[in-house]
Amino acid sequence: MVKIAIAGGSGQVGREVIDALVATKKHEIVILSRNVKSAIGDNSSGITWRAVDYDNKNSLVEGLQGIHTVLSFIQLLADPQNTAQKNLIDAAIAAGVKRFAPSEWGSASAIDMPWWSGKDEIKEYLKKVNENGKVLEYILFQPGLFLEYLAAPYKTAKHLEPLGTMIDFQNRRAIVVEGHDAIMTYTTVKDVATIVARAVDLDVEWPVAGGISGNRVPISELLKIGEKVRGQAFTVEKVKLEDLEKGVLTASWTLAASHPSVAQDQIEKMMKVVLIGTLLSSAKGAWDVSDAFNQIVPDFKFTQIENFLAEVWEGKP
Known part of the structure; x- marks a missing residue:
């Protein structure tokens, strides 16, 4: 103790x-x-x-x-x-x-x-x-990213609130960086x-x-999982790295839900900043975290992404 x-x-x-x-x-x-x-x-x-x-x-x-x-x-x-x-x-x-x-x-x-x-x-x-x-x-x-965020808008944890990401399972859509099949950890x-x-x-x-690497997947694989559990292909919009570097977001949609720490009058601006930042950082490998702790506790069975998402989205419109 x-x-x-x-x-x-x-x-x-x-x-x-x-x-x-x-x-x-x-x-x-x-x-x-x-x-x-x-x-x-x-x-x-x-x-x-x-x-x-x-x-x-x-x-x-x-x-x-x-x-x-x-x-x-x-x-x-x-x-x-x-x-x-x-x-x-x-x-x-x-x-x-x-x-x-x-x-x-x-x-x-x-x-x-x-x-x-x-x-x-x-x-x-x-x-x-x-x-x-x-x-x-x-x-x-x-x-990496909390897997529960891919269940947004549904709350699947006791305290963690849903947050939208660049992969939107509810609306079967995604924003990706052209030429980059980013590796993500969930x-x-x-x-x-x-x-x-x-x-x-x-x-x-x-x-x-x-x-702590529960699931390490490239975006392309995540989209295949999305198609399987949601029953149809996702609408994928591609944005250019050079546009994002300039703070320009050419996608037709942005994030909706925000963290409660963000001031009400800053939400719209912050959501654009977060989406651009997440796209840029993913293309540069920021979300490909190590599996250092997996090796320390090799017996631990992590929740698998496809099983989790299939359970969350089963029967959902």
Whole structure:
């Protein structure tokens, strides 16, 4: 049993992981909260809350006393200068925390995805704190895209909300980059949460590369699966890489659903940015994550993409 602190635990992915950790009945879970009123005990489920000020390192050091592992789910759009995460890392070191997982939970690279640019900055920050000798063991959990997003608009996880992508199963359509059959990684959030719960139990040192590869498929194969489970071919629109590089989207449609962290008056602009960024980054290999964690837990059976999608879309109009 170890004591685990969760930063950003009210978020969708964080809550999925918390549920998986609670289900093991092995660990004491501490949720760090900015809201003092929320910082109340809930020992019946093995969860306690601690009020912290992410702008105050001393507050964070106090909140991390006795913590073995920190899992961060801090929303990057709410921390544009990465102040909260940098302070959390510094405090973890000062408090003697052994393991740290920054707010990754996506692609192997943030190239052409400005909303995630903070991830690269945090990676460099973590490298720097260990440059003169290891003071903090850390891992980059990277599961690619959540497979549940291909079920949009249907909700198929307890906490993760549906989000549209460039492959739209509901409307049987897709946007692809001309000349690029991008490799995509899709992993269910449930599998990710289960893997994280297993990772916490590992006695071996965590690898920095924490790729979690549930399903690794080229776009062309995903479209074949889509045709099979949806009963007809998808309408595929091709866009040019050079247009996307200029911020020009020539497709006839864009994303609809947005993350709750996006301000209402910014949704339309953000959805275009996200779609362009996802298309560009996919063409440049950002979503082809490693299978590093698959090799650490070779017995784990990941949810298979075709089975998942067939079950979701069976009988759907």
